Amino acid sequence: MNIQAIKAIYIFEMSRTIRTLVQSIASPVISTVLYFIVFGSAIGSRMENISDVSYGSFIVPGLILLTVSLQSLSNASFSIYFPRFIGTINELLSAPVSYTEIVIGYISAAVTKSMTIGLIILITASFLVDISIQHPIWMICILFLSCVAFSLMGFIVGIWAKKL
């Protein structure tokens, strides 16, 4: 297995995220916080508790998953579509890299980005509403698997997407 290539793809993708930190991380976090303010505070104060969980706390997992799934899809699809669009995909195809290694490289980068956003939203939410995590390991597993599943879907979308 060409571990060096997987690392190269991963680092290259992550460096793009770091370079575009505001639109990659801050933008989804800000929009989710706005959701909390609108749904959690404005509407939540008028809603009854659901199984002893306040409305604001109740929507936290949903909002995290919504953001994470959308981010996984868009990150993974863009990361493979962009090289196709500008033509740098040929370099990847002519390198001694298998399709599996290409997928691992791109998907692991997309998953890292999405999980980071998910965890940032969780931390942010903890300042806005009362939350307690009953099963932290399961939570991380489900978050991870959701990121992987949606990233893979996004990757397929990026491959199928037609060039303009």
Place this chain on the structure above:
Amino acid sequence: MKNIIEIKNLSKKFVDGTEALSSVNLDIHDGEIIALLGPNGAGKTTLISAVCGITNMSSGSVKVAGFDVKKDYRKTRSIIGLVPQEIALQPFEKVIDVVRYSRNLFGFKNDDKYIEDILKRLLLWEKKDKRIVELSGGMKRRVIIAKALSHNPKILFLDEPTAGVDVDLRIDMWQLIKEIRAKGTTIILTTHYIEEAQEIADRISIINKGKILLTEKKTELIEKMGQKVISIELSEAINHSKYSDEFDIINDPQSNQQIIHYNFLKSDKNFDRFITKLKNDGHVINNIETNEKSLEEIFLDIVSK
């Protein structure tokens, strides 16, 4: 000479039915510069793409250093460097990062000394921290060469490396190609600039409509197909038809009857006799000019057949 690439009956048919390559056979020798000459759409890039793994071949086989490009793709691709025709680069990345990325993709760890050497050789070291988008077209072309050389390939494919570059840069590129070959790298160059092939190639392969029409050593090709026309200016007009039966002269009644054009082929034994005959007939030679057929004319002859 040892073959480093062996292409056997390679065909490529696209889904719309277009046959880009038709039973191509070509052996490329280790350490040579071979130029693939052909007009636009001849199949040069498709041939390169099939060897590099960018395009799947419809039939045939390609071996690189004895390994099959499909079964042993890791071994074959790791010794090939490709400079594509289109300048495709990540616009917002730094020069040094894109070169390192290429090296890593080919399974090699970072080697800052080696990367520095390449960038210095390509006059890019000063620009190493510049973003690609800030570079000129010529510099971008150098960057794609640096990327292709980043893993020290044994074989380098240059797909029209000087297309659209100015004369100075083109000459620089030729010099660079010669330097790379001097280090033992086999170079496959596609071009439609005949002078480029004439300047740097050892062998020339002419491709048209997906078929290899011929592959010859450059010098042999020019010798074999190159024709010299010797124009002899005499002191007075003569009757050309008097000589055209016996000698290969261009009998043009419209042209200046004082000048006689002689088709001279290598190892022509008649020329000496022709001159003697002119002398014996009392003609005085005022001037002699020779015009050699260029590779461009040879190429056009072959392609138009």
